[in-house]
Amino acid sequence: MSDSAISTTEHAPEHPPGLQHHFAEMEQQADSAKIGMWAFLVTEVLLFGGLFVGYGIMHARFTEAFASAHHHLDRVMGTLNTVILLTSSWTMVMAVSSARAGKQKNLVRYLTVTLLLAGAFLVVKYLEYSHKFHEGLLPGRFYTYAGPHLPEEFLFFSFYFMMTGLHGLHVLAGMIVISWLLRRAIRGDFSPSYYNPVDMGGLYWHLVDIIWIYLFPLIYLIS
Amino acid sequence: MADVASTSHPMAAGEPAATNYLKAERGFKSWIFTLDHKRIGVMYLWSVLLMFLLGGIFAMLVRLELLTPGKTIMEADTYNRMFTLHGAVMIFLFIIPAIPASLGNFVLPLMLGAKDVAFPRLNLASYWIYVIGAVFGVVAMVTGGVDTGWTFYTPYSTTSSTSVTTMTFAAFVLGFSSIFTGVNFIATIHRLRAPGMTWFKTPLFVWGIYATAIIQVLATPILGITLVLLMMERVFSVGIFDPRLGGDPVLFQHFFWFYSHPAVYIMILPGMAIISEIIPTFSRKNIFGYRAIAYSSVAIAFISFLVWGHHMFVSGQSELASAVFSFLTFLVAIPSGVKVFNWLATMYKGSIDLKAPMLYAIMFLMLFAIGGLTGLFLGALATDIHLHDTYFVVAHFHFVMVGGTVIAFIGGLHYWWPKMFGRMYSEKWARIAAVLIFIGFNVTFLPQFVLGTRGMPRRYYNYLDQFQPLHAFSTVGSWILGLGLFIVLGYLLASLRKRYDAPPNPWGGTTLEWTTSSPPIAHNFEHVPVVTREPYDHSPAPAPAPAGD
Amino acid sequence: MNWLKSILLPAQGTAYAAEHDTFFMFIVALTAFFFLLITALVVFFVWRYRRRGDSPAESQVTHNTRLEIVWSVIPLILVMIIFAWGFHDYMNAYTAPGDALEIQVTAKQWIWQFEYPDGMRTVNEIHVPIGRPVRLVMSSEDVIHSFFVPSFRIKKDVVPGMYTDLWFLPEAEGEHTLFCAEYCGRGHSDMLGKIYVDSEEKFREWQELGDERTRTMPLAELGALLYESRGCSTCHSLDGSRRDGPSFKGVFGHEVKLSDGTTVLADENYIRESILEPQAKIVSSFEGIMPTFQGLLREREVKALIEFVKEQQ
C-alpha cells in the first residue's frame, strides 16, 4: 500500500453497493474475501487429509482385505458421479465467467444446472448407499455382511462411509451455497463490478469436486 | 511512532464521548448481534474469564484432593473427572481462545488502523459457535463428566462409559470457532493494514497473532477429524483405533499431537506477542531486534508442525522417529530463546517503569524461562524416558501455560484495560496481587518439578507417603495463587464502577490503538491513520506528522 | 552437585541410572545458568534503568547483528550437544543385551502379571538376580499402561495389540517400586508393583521356595491364591458346576470314575498325580486336555493346592 494516496475521510462520498463499511474499496474487499476463502479451503483439505492418512495407513496394513472389499463398490455408479461432478465444475466456471461478463441470464442458467447436477450426485450416492445398507455392508459394528469376506473388510466400509459421507455433507453445503447465490442472482445483486460471492462459491464448489477426484480412485479403483 | 492525520482528540479525560463503542448502542440485542470487533472481543473476554474461573475451581479441587494420599475429599472416579475437566476447560475453552479471541479481537484492528476485522459476521459466528461448544462442554460435565484426561487417549477413551462423545463433540465445535478466528485474522492482517503500514511497520503483536492464526488454520482441522474418528469409534466401532478390531491405538496419539503440539504455540505466541508490546512501552525504547522477533514467530509456527512425536518417546515409536522429533524439538527452542534475549536487550538502557503490565512482563520473562528451559529436559530423549508422565511434565506445562500465557494475558489485560473500558484500575492493588500471584505460583508449581524427578506419576489420585510434604506445599501455594487472581478480578471489576478516567494513551504507547480515544469510538478512528514510522519509535523528537486531509 | 542430585533424584538402581543422572545434572547446570543469567539481567536492568521522573531512554539501539548471531548460535550448539547426548543414552536405555533373563509382562486394569521363562507366574511383583540383565516383553489386555521404575530411570508404554520391550541391569539389592505411568482409569494410581533385586543365592532360593510371604502363608490360603493365579479356575469351578474340567467341589475323599471304567479313591496321591501327570488317569466324560504342571509348581505349592482341593467339600 502506498503512503498517502488514499482518502482519509471517514466515509467515502460514494459507497458502491455491496461494499461493506469497513473496507475502503471494492478491490480490498474482494482480496480479503479471497484470502479468507483460500485459508478456509486449506482447512478443508486438511480435514479430509486426516481421513486420507488414516485410510492410507489401514490400507497398507490390510491390503488384501481392502482390495477384496472394494469389489463391492459399483464402479459404474462411481464413474457416473465423477462425470457429474466434473460437468458441474465446468458449469460453475461458466457461471462465474457469466457473472464477470454481466450476463445475468446465463449466470442464473448455469447456477441452476450446477445445482441440479449436485442434486443428481446425491441421488446416485443415495442409490449406492441403499444398496450397501441392504447387503449389510455397514461401518464398524453394524457390518452384517453374510457372504464370504476377510475379517478386516468392515474397516474398508468404515472408511468408505466416513469419507464419502463427509464429502456428501460438503456437497449438501455446496447446494445450500449455490441456492443462495441463485437467489441473489435472480434478484439481480451481481454485476461485473460486484460478483465476488459467485467467485467464492465457485472456489468452494471446485474444492468439493477436487476432493471427489481424489476419493474416487482411492476407494473405487484399488488395484 | 505512528501519526494520525489529524491529532485532535475531542475527548478529554473523564468525559465520555458520545460515540464510544460501549455507548454507541444500547440494549441486550445490540450486544449479542453486534458486528463490532470491540464488542465481540469484550464478550469473548468475559466468556474466557468465566471459563478460567471454572477451570480454576476444578484446579482447586484437584489440589485439595492431593493434600493427602488416598481420599481427602473425593473418590478416585471423581478425581479423574476433575483433572480431565480442569485440563479440557483450561485448554479448549480458556487458553486457546483467551488472547487471540478477546484481546486480539479488540486490539488487532485498532493496531492496524482498520475499522473492523475483514469478516465481522464470521467473527460473530465464531463467538456464538464458541458458546455452543461451551454449552456442549457443560452438558458433558453434568451428564457424567469425562474421565479420560484431556488427551482422550484410545482405547481408554473409546471404552470409558463417561460422556466422552459429548465432550469430544464440544471440542470439535470449538475447533471451528478457532478456525474462523484464524481465517479472519489472516485476511485482516493481509488486507486491512492502514496506509503506510508495511509488513515491517506492523506491530509485533500483529505478527504474533498472525503466526498463531496460521497454526490455527493448519492444525485445527486435524484435531477436528481426529475427534470425528474418535466419536465414530465410540458410536460405530469403526475399528481404526481399536486393537481388537485390527486398529492401532497409538495412531490416535499421532493424530492428537499433530494438532496439540502446534496448539501449545497457539497458546504461547499470543502471550509472547503481548510481551513484545509491553516491554518497549514501559522501557520507552524501540524494540530490539524487531525483525528477529517477527521472523521467530513465523519460524516457531512452521517448525511446530514437525515435533509432535516428542510426546511419544516412550510409546514404542521407532528410535529413528524419536531422534528426528527430538532434534526438531530443540530447533524450536532457539527462536524462543531469541525472543527472550531481544526482550532483555530492549530493557537495556531503557527508562523502565514498573507499572502493573511491566510487572507481569518481568514475571513472564522469569517464569517462561523456567518453563521453556525445563522443556529441554523433556525434549532430550534419555531424560524424557524418566520424566514422561510425571509431575515434571505437569510443572513444565504449567510454567509455560500459566507462568507464560496466563501471566502475559493478565499483563495484556492490564495494558489494554484502560483502552477497552476507559477506566484506570488501582495500581496499588495491582502490585499486591502481582506479588501474591508470583509467590503463589512458584509455591504451587516449583515443588512439582521435584515430585516429578523423584518419580511421582501424573494423574494419580493416590500416592506414596514420601511425596506428601511436597504435595502439601503445592496445595497451599494454589490458595495463595487463587487469592491473588481473585484480587485482580476484584479491582478490575471495581474500576468499572468509576467514571471514565483513562486518557487515550496512559502509558505512552506508540502503536495505533493509543491514538484513538479510550474507549474507542464505534468506528475506531476519526480519520484513517497514515503510518510513516516504525511501530516502536520512541525517539524523543517525533518527526512532524504529514498533513492528512 | 551431589547434594542436589540426591534431592532431585531417587536412589540409583542400575548402571544406566548413573549414566542418566550425569546427563540430567548437565542439563540442570546448563539451564540453571541461563535462568540465573536472565534473572540477573532482569533485576539489574530494572534497578539500573528505572525511570526517574519523566526521563527518556538512554539509547535507542534497534539491533546488533553480531550480538544476535551470538545468542542464536551458542544456544544452538548447546542444544545440539544435549540432543546427541540424549540420543546416545536413549539407545543405551532401550537396546537390551542378548543374554538377558526374559520376563513376559501382561498389564491389565489394574494389575501387573509376570511370567518367567520356566513358566512361573507372579502378580504385581518380581524377583530378579543382581547383575544379570533382564528383558521385559510387555503387552496389555485392555488399555494402555506404562511400566515405570523411577530408581532404574526407565519407562515404556504397555500397549494392547502389540509388544513393547524394556530392559534393565539391576545393581542395587533391595526393593524398587514399579508405577503405572499411563493413565488407565480408576485404579491407575494403585497399579503399583515391586521389583526385588536379590543376590544370586537368594534369587535361586526364591525360585525354589517362593518368597517370604508364600513361604509363611498357611497352605490352604496359598492354595486359594494359586488356584486363581495359575489358572486352575479357568477349568475347575468350586461350586460343582461343570467347566472344561471337573469341579473341585466334593472331589476329595470320594471315588472318581475314570474313562477306562475303573474307579479310584481321590486321596492326596491321586490329586498330586492329577496335577503333575494329568494324562495318567482321565476322569470319565472329560478329555485329557489338562496341561501338566510338572516343573511349574514348587513342592510347597503342590501341597498347598492339595490342601485347597481338600477343603472344597
Ligand code: HEA
Ligand atoms: C504454552 C504451552 C507450551 C510451550 C510454549 C511449550 C514449550 C516447549 N515444550 Fe512443552 N508441553 C506443553 C506446553 C508447552 N510447551 C504441554 C501442555 C505439555 C503436556 C501435554 C500433556 O501431556 O498433557 C508439554 C509437554 C512437552 C513435552 C512432552 C513431555 C512428555 O510428555 O514426556 C516435551 C518434550 O519434548 C516438551 C518440550 C517443550 C519444549 C522444548 C518447548 C520449547 O518451545 C521451549 C523453548 C523455550 C526456552 C528454551 C526458554 C527460553 C530460551 C532461553 C532462555 C535461551 C537459552 C536456551 C537454550 C540454551 C536452548 N513439552
Ligand code: HEA
Ligand atoms: C491454561 C491451562 C491451565 C491452567 C491455567 C491451569 C491452572 C492450574 N492447574 Fe492445571 N492443568 C492443565 C492446564 C492448566 N492448568 C492441563 C492441560 C492439565 C492436564 C490434565 C490432564 O492430565 O488431562 C492440568 C493438570 C493439573 C494438575 C495435575 C493433575 C494430575 O495429573 O493428577 C494439577 C495439580 O496440581 C493442576 C493444578 C493447577 C492449578 C493449581 C492451577 C491454578 O493456576 C489455577 C488458578 C486459577 C484460579 C484459582 C481461578 C481464578 C480465576 C478467576 C478469579 C477468574 C477471573 C480472573 C481474572 C480476571 C484474573 N493442573
Ligand code: CUA
Ligand atoms: Cu495402568 Cu495406569
Ligand SMILES: [Cu+2]
Ligand atoms: Cu509438544
